[in-house]
Amino acid sequence: MNVADALKKKRLFVLDYHDTxxxxxxxxxxxxxxTLYGSRxxxxxxxxDTLVPLGIELTRPPIKGDPKQWKEIFPPGTNSTDVWLWRLAKAHVLSHDSCIHQLVIHWLRAHCCMEPYAIATNRRLSTMHPIYRLLHPHFRYTMRINANARKNLISAGGIIEDTFSTASYSVELSSLAYKEWRFDLQGLPxxxxxxxxxxRKTDPSGRDVFxxxxxxxxxxxxxxxxxxALWQWVTKYVNHYYADAENAVINDExxxxxxxEIQDKGHPDIKEGWPKLETKEHLIKIAxxxxWVGSGHHASVxxxxxxxxxxxxxxPSIARANMLTENRSVSGRKEFLNQPEEKLKKLFPTEDQATKVMKTMFLLSMHSPDEEYIGDDIEPAWDLDQSISNAFEEFKTKLMMLENKIDELNQNEDLKNRNGAGIIPYEAMKPRSNPGITGIGVPYSISI
Structure with a gap:
């Protein structure tokens, strides 16, 4: 298969952190x-359906002392030297991926961008408003945990700056990525x-399928x-409370x-990607x-x-040594050939940095004993309304079915990305969990 065929058949994928x-x-x-590179x-x-790496491209732009750009592609390799160079290049890419995951996918898209929703909901909606009641569980502890993160994790000289690739430029990177953020791309589909x-396709009934x-x-x-399951629950909820008039949503002051307020005060820098809020369909998608961001997205990342x-x-969360092929040092190459594992160890975080990252990952991955999981307990007001109570019970039933479906998929030996020797069963979307580190459980909100 040539490159053109692979592209046409959607067989090539890229992890692109070059421009970022x-x-x-x-x-x-x-x-x-x-140290740092741009990488692809x-x-x-x-x-x-398994992905096989074909190569890593590392790029260093012109810098002080070296006016020429340096770029090299590292294939997985077959001989010992190339295999070790591949391991070094892979460690760099993993540190890049750790950085983007933490600062953009996790901190920015989940923690940060939820704050304006939580603030506007409490400022603009009565506690008796149906949308307040619908969304309120999804904001539990979010403001508190974000305050703690700003104090200890992303603060100047904090854990992120000390142990992740972009160091003291980490928050700047997150801010730069925010310029590309759009609300209409935050839903999973x-x-x-x-x-x-x-x-996106349409089934015979006219419903979107993916x-x-x-x-x-x-x-x-x-x-x-x-x-x-979330969409169906929100749909029934919105249709119930906005059933009386065609213009009920647009007339709800x-x-x-x-x-x-979410747009003008919460995200004033973002001008594109805001859906209208005029119909029940608009409200269903927004809610x-x-x-989803507070529950499924955050739980999975x-x-x-x-x-x-x-x-x-x-x-590794950070890389501390350049690729030895960048400088072509004779002594460095000799050391590498004699003890390549030492070069890899020098590239990895220090023991102090590694310990900080391990402790942080341990704490972030832990469910507290008072965690509130999606679909667990019905709001008292909903229990008094038979239609909403029935819809919530249907939601809970679908979540139970999801747990069973995940178990079924994880036992399917044809699914190589979730079943096989050494493969961790993927259970992140299972709604409920015991306290502690389980790799399972979808809380309502960003509570850690």
Whole structure:
């Protein structure tokens, strides 16, 4: 299969951190014991839906002392030297991925962007308003945990700056990524379509369905089931409370003030990507998106962090040494050939940095004993309304079915991304969990 065929058949995928990180390469390199590259990693999709890496491209722009750009591609390799170079390059990419995951996917898209929704909901909606009651559980503890994060995690000289790739430029990177943020891409289906991981189609009934580019994609497979359960619950809820008049949504002054404040006060820098709020359909999508970000999105990017990142060699958070092929040092190459593992150890975080990251991942991945999981307890006001009570029970039933479906998928030996030797069963979207580190459980809100 040639490249043109692979592209046409959607068999090539790229993990692209080149443009995001390149502006920070020289800045980070001026900090002692830290380095950075722009990176791209190319993957090929096998017929069994597993991804195989084809190569890593690392790029360093012109910097002080070296006016020429340096760029090199590292394939997985077959001989010992190339295999070790691949390991070094892979460690760099993993540190980039850890950085973007923490600062953009986790902190920005979940924690930060939920704050304006929580504030506007409390400022603009009465506690008796049905949308307040619908969304209120999804804001539990979010403001408090964000305050703690600003104090200890992302603060100047804090854990993130000390232990992640972009160092003291971490918050700046998050702010830069925010410029590309759009509300209409935060719901799971739209996110998948935007990233080329799904295609939107219409079934015979006229309902949107999503065909995944990678059929065995556990996050998307399970996430879409959770999204659908949320969507159906929100749909029945909104249709019940806004059933009386065709213009009930657009004439709801509290609701309109709420949506306006989210845009004008909460996210004033973002001018694109805001859906209208004029119909029940608009409200259903907006409310479902907010509920998803606080529950399914955050759970999937947070509670598996210790499982994957707690063992630092598996997912280093920072790289401290340049690729030896960048400088072509004769002595450096000799040391590398004699003891390549020492070069890898020098690239990894220090023991102090590794310990901080492990402790942080441990705490972030832990469910508290008072966690409130999605669909657990019905709000008292809903229990008094038979229609809403029935809809909530249907929601709970779908969540129980989701748990069973996830178990079924994890036992399917044809699904190589979730079943096989050494493969961790993907259970992040299972709604309920015991306290502690389980890798399971979807709380209502961003509570840790």
């Amino acid at each position: 990180l390149m502006p920070y390469v020289q800045k980070v390199r001026e900090i002692e014991d830290k 990693t190319l993957f090929f999709l096998n017929s069994d 739209d996110d998948l379509v935007h990233r080329g991981m799904a295609e 065909e995944l580019t990678i059929k065995d994609y556990p996050f998307a497979n399970d996430g879409l089931l959770l999204w659908d 509290e609701l309109q003030a709420w949506w306006k 479902s998106t907010i509920a 947070n509670f598996l962090q210790y499982a994957y990142g707690g063992y630092i060699p598996n997912r």
